[in-house]
Amino acid sequence: MKENSVPEATVARLPLYLRSLVDMTERAVATVSSEQLAEAAGVNSAKVRKDxxxxxxxxxxxxxxxxxxLIYQISRELGLTQDWNCMIxxxxxLGRALANYRGFGSRGFRVAALVDSDTAKIGGRVGDLEIEDFEDLERIAKERQVSIGIITTPAAAAQGAADRLVSAGIHSILNFAPALIQVPDDVSLRKVDLSIELQILSFYEQRKAAFDSVRRARRLTGSAARSTRP
Amino acid sequence: MKENSVPEATVARLPLYLRSLVDMTERAVATVSSEQLAEAAGVNSAKVRKDxxxxxxxxxxxxxxxxxxLIYQISRELGLTQDWNCMIxxxxxLGRALANYRGFGSRGFRVAALVDSDTAKIGGRVGDLEIEDFEDLERIAKERQVSIGIITTPAAAAQGAADRLVSAGIHSILNFAPALIQVPDDVSLRKVDLSIELQILSFYEQRKAAFDSVRRARRLTGSAARSTRP
DNA sequence: ATGGGCTTGTGAACGCATTCTCAAACCCGA
DNA sequence: TCGGGTTTGAGAATGCGTTCACAAGCCCAT
Structure with a gap:
């Protein structure tokens, strides 16, 4: 019954449930129905129960x-009972913004290293972290037990960054660079792409605009248009 | 045949194709097969053709x-033949990082306004833009013809920001705040959530670690384990 | 002009995820 | 202890998206 294989779609929703549940403890809610949790997480209750x-x-x-x-069980399932070290x-x-991001650590993630290949930046500080040399990536990753790599390079450098992360033994990568990168099968790769999100919004925005202009046209020629369908 | 309703999943991939195609023109490629485009975009060719x-x-x-x-047709479909004004x-x-993000404008998106409710920030500059008062959001949105709102507030302020954007007549919102926000049906909402992405990676990372430790255990007790199944 | 080699476009099959539905199980009050 | 009200858990139905498979159509060499 239990055991292997939680569907990907479910895994992607578990963090949502977790967040809603944490909010609830802060409001001293002790028990929650699937209906209530569904409402809080913005899905429907059948999905919550199945998940x-x-x-x-x-x-x-x-x-x-x-x-x-439930918080405990979901946290355990998501592997949040331990801390994870990240390297940017x-x-x-963007890298700077993420490094400064509070609430990063809130759920067991810690920025343990920042690397860059720009010699002008190396040695500089962001918060209480020093920017280190990209060339030392493998050593740093090993020393600090980094298990998650976050790529915030320009697009052209993204694949190189990924390759080095992989060769450092990291098999979880979050890519913010607007580029497709290739990794071996045993490496998890997720991407966040601002410009793609904007383009998707643009698609629907345009569709709405087109629809509105049709409505406007209909309103103007309303009687004529209607008269064509007696 | 043509007409309405491109599936959501397809819409989400069109920007990927577009990016690959633009790369190709830069390498002076004139013609592309579905197979080649698939390879470049990291999908399979049947999907490309269907999309x-x-x-x-x-x-x-x-x-x-x-x-x-094809670039022209996809751009047209995505509504990228016109420019879109965004408000952060x-x-x-994060807001600052996005405001400075080059290549934002590369595909017809322009940051036209920055607003914040912190009086210490209002009047400050980011690049060549002034930070304006959140209270003036509606007026600013109208004046600059903003059609896309980007929310980079703390979680607690996200819903309020969304409400104001909606009341300003904006119906495309990109939310970076780690919070669920509610908008009317006719508003497109997309979200980018760093901590959720990390938690998803954590899930798979943990799974790999568990699997590895099983393998290690098997290796150690290999003969004994095998001997239990004659 | 014709045939061979490619590649598209699309109906059909498949698979995964969502939603529906309801029996099983629990709590509580009488 | 029993019965009514509530909610979970999961089988079945549905829907959407992906993949398969191949006829239709195009180019080019002969």
């Missing part, structure tokens, strides 16, 4: 789920 | 697609 059922049977029929216990590769605007 | 077929029949059998023409709400580390 949680992949982790096990942690609810109580007629009652709901114990908030604390590429200290531009 | 492109939603836009129309722009390929030539036995030959492939004309790169320039919340000028913290």
């Amino acid at each position: 949680l059922s992949y982790l096990g049977s942690y609810g109580t029929r007629g009652v709901g789920y114990d908030v604390e216990y 590769v590429g200290v531009g605007n | 492109l077929s939603y836009l129309g029949s722009y390929g030539t059998r036995g030959v492939g697609y004309d790169v320039e023409y 709400v919340g000028v913290g580390n």
Whole structure:
């Protein structure tokens, strides 16, 4: 029943549930139904129940789920009962912003290293971290037990950064550079791409604009248009 | 055949194709097959053909697609033949990084305004833009014809920011704040959530670690384990 | 002009994820 | 202890997206 293979789509929602549940403990809520959790996380209740059922049977029929216990189970499933060290590769605007991001550590993630290949930047500081040489990436990753690499380089440098992270034994990478990068099968790669998100919004925005202009045209020629369909 | 409704999944991939195609023109490639484009975009060729077929029949059998023409068609479909003005709400580390982001404008997006509710920040500059008062959001949005709102506030302020953007007549929002926000049905909302991405990576990272330790254990107790199954 | 070699476009099959539905299980009050 | 009200957990149905497979169509060499 339990055991292997939580669907990807479910994994992607677990952090949402977790966040909602943490909010609830802060409001001293002890128990939550799938209906309530669904509302808080912005999904529907059947999905919540199915998702949680992949982790096990942690609810109580007629009652709901114990908030604390569910937080623990989801955290465990997501591997958040331990801390993870991250390395940021590429200290531009975005890399700097991420390095300063509070609430990064809130859920067990710690920026343990910043590297860049620009000699003008190496040796500089961001917060209480020093910017180190990209060439020392492997050594640094090993010393600090980095397990997650975050790429915030320009697009052209992204593949090189990924290659070095992989050769340093890292197999979880989050790529912010607007470029497709290739990694071996055993490496998890996720990407966040601002310009793609904007282009998707643009698509729907344009569609709305087109629809609106049709409506405007209809309103103007309303009677004529209607008269063509008696 | 053509007409309405390009599937969401396809819309999300069009920007990828577009990027690959633009790379190709820079390398003076005139024609591309679905196979080549698939390789460049990191998907498979059947998907490319199906996706492109939603836009129309722009390929030539036995030959492939004309790169320039395809760029034009995809750009048109995505609404990138016009410029879009964006407003960044919340000028913290991330907001500042986005405001400075070059290549933002590369594909027709322009940061037209920065607003924040912190009086200490208002009046300050980021690049050649002034930080303005959040309270003036509606007026600014109208004056500058902003159509996309980018929320980079703390989580607690995100819903308020969204509400104001909506009331300013904006119906495309990109949310970077780690919070669920509610918008009316006619508003497109996309979210980018760093901590969720990290938690997803953590899940798979943990799974790998668990698997590795099983392998290690097997190696140690290999013969004994095997002997239990004769 | 014809045939061979490619590549597109698309119907059909498949698979994964979501949603529906309801029996099983729990709590609580009488 | 029993019955009513509530909620989970999971089988079944549905829907969406991906992949397969191949006919249709194009180019080029002969």
